[in-house]
Amino acid sequence: MRQAGRYLPEYREIRAKARDFVDFCLTPELAIEATLQPIRRYGFDAAILFADILLVPQAMGQSLAFVEGEGPKLEPVRTREALKALNVEGVAERLQPVMETVKGLKTALPETVALIGFAGAPWTVATYMIEGAGGSDHALIRAMAWSEPSLFGAILDALTEATTAYLIAQVDAGAEALQIFDTWAGSVPAPLFERAVIQPTAAIVKAVKAHAPHVPVIGFPRGAAAHLKAYAARTGVDGVGIDHMTPLGFAAEAVPASTALQGNLDPMLTITGGEVMADEARRLVRAMEGRPYIFNLGHGVTPQTRPEHIAELVAAVRGV
């Protein structure tokens, strides 16, 4: 809920035009405008498609609603039967409105602004599919991963297949880079990380690269510092997003120098603003001199962010 320009007054204005949040994401005219708003205001180097990671399970047939103040609610998938009732094939076709958004953005964006497509990583999307809601404990999916590894694996595989098709369709529609958000990678039990995060991500990256070798893929295994080395070494991603809790120096040691690092600024600094924020942004950029680095926050922009702080942040980064 924190992506793109959701903290902007002009976003809240167009948001009111859609019936609900899913409808908003699937109305190309509105999603294009939501993607463009922060670009117009701040002149970022790249735009990220306005969409939601839960569009994929919805396109697979899982019911999804965003309840005001409570976040997403889904009819949980916890049995082989519930999984079988879902439809993996044709997900990209059913998400055609997203592809229309991507195409529209390609026309609307200046040549110099890159367009980033994205999807949630299978583990993170599976937390919502299985738990039926947000949260940070993920007790049900962890219990299932241990006690029903075959069902758990089948859910991951279904999501891997659907997500691969969805991302490839974004590339075909015009996305120039892709990001895979594994927001909840930090809650995976350590012995299951390979199966839950690395395998599905590697499979998606491999398939995307086979289709479009030139498209860079950025992975974001949030909260999983202990696994960064393995993640960078074995998923095939070209860049790794770093959350605000992981020292950038630690990440630079864990990730090969040829792999880009991205992020790391605590999003809370965009609430406080001022010299503290500017100093911290400059420190990160300077620390990364000599290796590929994409300046970004350590997670999404928070709703309480004051728009003028983002302008100050851009100026600080550009001024280094």
Added chain:
Amino acid sequence: MRQAGRYLPEYREIRAKARDFVDFCLTPELAIEATLQPIRRYGFDAAILFADILLVPQAMGQSLAFVEGEGPKLEPVRTREALKALNVEGVAERLQPVMETVKGLKTALPETVALIGFAGAPWTVATYMIEGAGGSDHALIRAMAWSEPSLFGAILDALTEATTAYLIAQVDAGAEALQIFDTWAGSVPAPLFERAVIQPTAAIVKAVKAHAPHVPVIGFPRGAAAHLKAYAARTGVDGVGIDHMTPLGFAAEAVPASTALQGNLDPMLTITGGEVMADEARRLVRAMEGRPYIFNLGHGVTPQTRPEHIAELVAAVRGV
């Protein structure tokens, strides 16, 4: 809310005897019984004092209530004035009922069962003090840490002083080891980890060791794998608790071989039970052969845990 025997039917029986949860913790007769219940059932090698990390801010004068189904609610401390209104001195005296519990336990426990005292680490307790509630985002404390470092530091210092006195009083009452729970260490912005976690923990350990050099101190910086090396090197703790998300091999590399490791089993395994749980427990014990290791979960026992699974777990560990 997950400590000791809270998943046991006999616990729920005595819990009903107290007016509220704080009252329960501060009634020695009940807290002694709650501490002893799991020891009687399972014959653990050590007992951990039944108490709550929020007794310290309450003893400092902050209002505290546990709301059924919602967790703790506190009158937030967010200004210099609110901090000044608190009373750091005399915290250990006001927590005298806890010391009565410790004394009673020393008498009641068999000679062979070690008694572990504990407190919350200043950062973790400060998240509740400043946010006024639980949660995992910790937006307010992070914003304060960046924008009002002096107030933030003063709150940490007050908690460090109170916690030190509280832990020393536990040792004087008979605690044979201490644990410092930093449940939310994982949400600290990376550049502030030294100030928020390492400094306060090191100060507490130093003061405790000056008073009682023989008492081992275990620190638990949950979710902070990227900082384990610095934490082990600079806080002075004798042991480090490892959450379920961090591979034990990663922890073993980050922490000196003379420092004990503790924990790591995913608590969800105590819900599923069976051979998966037993195998995983045995794997951890065997992986730690040759270095000091305290078998434990990666966090508290969850309320849904089935008591017979804990018995199976003890048997599996003892059988290695």
